[in-house]
Amino acid sequence: MLRSVMAFGVVLVLGLSSRASGGDINVIPQPVAVERADGAFRVTPSTRIVAQGAAAVEAKKLAAALAPAMGFVLEPTTSSKPGERAIEMRLDDSLSTLGAEGYELRVTPEQVAIVAAQPAGLFYGIQTLRQLLPAAVLRPTRVDDVAWDVPCVRITDHPRFGWRGLLIDPARHFIAKDDVLRFLDVMALHKFNRLQIHLTDNEGWRIEIKKYPQLTELGSQMDWNLRHRDGTGPRCFGFYTQDDIRQIVQYAADRHITIVPEIEMPFHAGAEIVAYPELGIAPDRLASLEPQKRWRETSGLVAPRPQTVIFFQDVLTEVMELFPSRHIHIGGDEANIELWTNDPEMQAQMKRLQLKDAHGLHSWFIAQMDAFLSSHGRRLVGWDEILQGGLAPGVTVMSWRGEQGGIAAANAGHDVVMAPTSHTYFDYYQGPAASEPLAIGGNLPLAQVYSYDPVPEAIAPDRVRHVLGVQGQLWGEFIATPAHRYYMAYPRAAALAEIGWSAREAKDYEQFVSRLRHHLERLRVLGITFRPLD
Ligand code: TNX
Secondary structure, eight states: OOOHHTTOOOOTTTTTTSSSTOOOOSSSSSEEEEEEEOOOOOTTTTEEEEOHHHHHHHHHHHHHHHHHHHHHHOBBSOOOOOOOOOEEEEEEEGGGGGTTOOOOEESSSSSEEEEEESSSHHHHHHHHHHHOOOOOGGOSSSSSSSEEEEEEEEEOOOOOSHHHHHEEEETOOOOHHHHHHHHHHHHHHOOOOOOEEEEEEEEOOOOTTTOOOOOHHTTOOOOOOSOTTSSSSOOOOOOOOOHHHHHHHHHHHTOOOOEEEEESSSSOHHHHHHHOGBBBBHHHHTTSHHHHHHHHHOOOOOOOOOHHHHOOOHHHHHHHHHHOOEEEEEOSSOOOOOHHHHHHEEEHHHHHHHHHSSSHHHHHHHHHHHHHHHTOOOEEEGGGGTHHHHHHOOEEEESSSHHHHHHHHHHTTTTTEEEEEHHBBSSSSSSSSGGGGOOSSOOOOOOHHHOOOOOOTSSSGGGGGEEEEEEEEEETOOSSSSHHHHHHTTTTHHHHHHHHHHHHOOOOHHHHHHHHHHHHHHHHHTTOOOOOOO
C-alpha cells in the first residue's frame, strides 16, 4: 500500500510541522504523506458541507463534531453552487489502494475535499480535518465569530495496522455507560478502531445475561475496594444492561470502532462463582457460604466440568447476539491450574479425557470455546497463556507477558495483537511513583511507549502479516474515576495511536513531542485530564 502512495508522487514531509502561512500542521497520528501549500481555507457559518449517499452519513458526523463550537449544525447538502466554498466528501473506488481506512484530504482556499474508498476512510479524514482546524473547534460551547483557517495541504493517509486498540476494565471499577461513550469520542479523534471491554473478573460481572440473572444480581455487587477498604472510596458496583451494551456498540460503530468483549475464563472468574457456586471447585462448600464470604473464599478458578463449558457457551451465545465483533476475547490468563491438579474431581476428568495434566485441561477447555465460537463464525482471541498445550489454527493471541508469546504465535501462523506490559500497560506509572497517583506498579514513560515497534524482528518476514496490530491496557484495579482514567491514558495513548497508524519510517520522538504540545491543547479544550509532559 505504501508503494501506491509513493507512486502518487506525493512529497513525504513526514512529521514536519511546516510553517507556511495558514497555520501549522500538527496531526496525531502523523499522516503517511503531507504536502503543504501556501494559503488557507476559511470555515465560516456560511461554509457548506457537500456529500451524497453513504458519504452523507459521514458528512453528518463532521457537522455534528463542529456543531457545539459553531453553535449550530451545518446541515450537509448534496451539491454546491459554483463559487461557493465547500467541504466536499466523496466515496471513490479508485482510492481502494489506500485500503478500507485510507483517505485523501485536499485543502485549497476554495475547497476542502475528503475522498476515500470506504466510509471509514472519510471518517478518518474528518478526524484529520478536526486537527488541522484551530483547537477551538473542539470546544463544547459556542465560539463567537466563527472564522477558522485550515492550512492548504494535500494529505494521503492510511493506517499501518488494522487493530489499533485500547482496553478498559469496568470489572475492577465499574465505568458508567456515559463515560464509556465519552472515552470512545476521544479514541475516535486518535483513529483507534478497537475497544476491548474487560467485562468480567473476580471483582465483578458487568454484563446482563438473561439466562443467568444472578451474574449481575450477585456478581456485580461484590464489596471490593483495593484503595479504600474502609468503604469511603468511589463505588465499584454496577453492570451494563443489554440495552446499555447495544447503545455502546452502536455508538462505537458510528465512530468505526469495534467493541471487543472479554469474558474471562477459566480464571479471573470469582464473580460468576459467587453467583453460581456450582461453577467452582468444591462447589458444595462454596454453596453453603454467604455470597460475600464465598467471594473471599473462591480462588477465582472455575472447575471446567461439562456443565461449566455449557454455562460459558450460553453466556457467549448472548454475547455474540450483542457484539458483532468477529473477535471474542475469552481471557485465559494467569490460571492457577495447580488447583485442578490437586482436586479429585478434576483428576478424574483429566483421566476421562485422557489429558496428561492440568495444562492439558486448560487447553481442552479453551478448545471447547474455540470450537463453539468458530461454529458461529467468530474467532477466539485470548491472552498468551492460551498457547500452552497447543492451539487451534484460527485462534488469535494477545501477547502481554512480553513479546515472546506473540512471536511464537505469529511464527506458528496465528494472528496476534501485541500488548506487552513493557510498552502498552497504561495502568503502570508514567513518572516517579512519589509524584504520581497510586498505580499498580511498573514504570512506563511516554518515550518508552513511543519507542515500541509491534513487529519484533524475530517474526519471520512471511509471518509479519499475522501481526494485526497493537493495544494499550487500562487495567482498572487502581483507576476508579474518568479523570484518573484519562490521566493514565493520555498522552500515552496518543503515542500508541501513532505506533498503530503511522509509517514505521516516520517515527521521530522529538518531532512527535513537538506535535503533541499542540495536540495537548486540543485535549485541554475537550476537558481531558491528561498527564502533563515532564
Ligand atoms: C495482569 S494482563 C492481568 C490483569 C491485571 C494486570 C495489571 C492480563 C492478561 N492479566 O488481570 O489487571 O496484570 O497490570
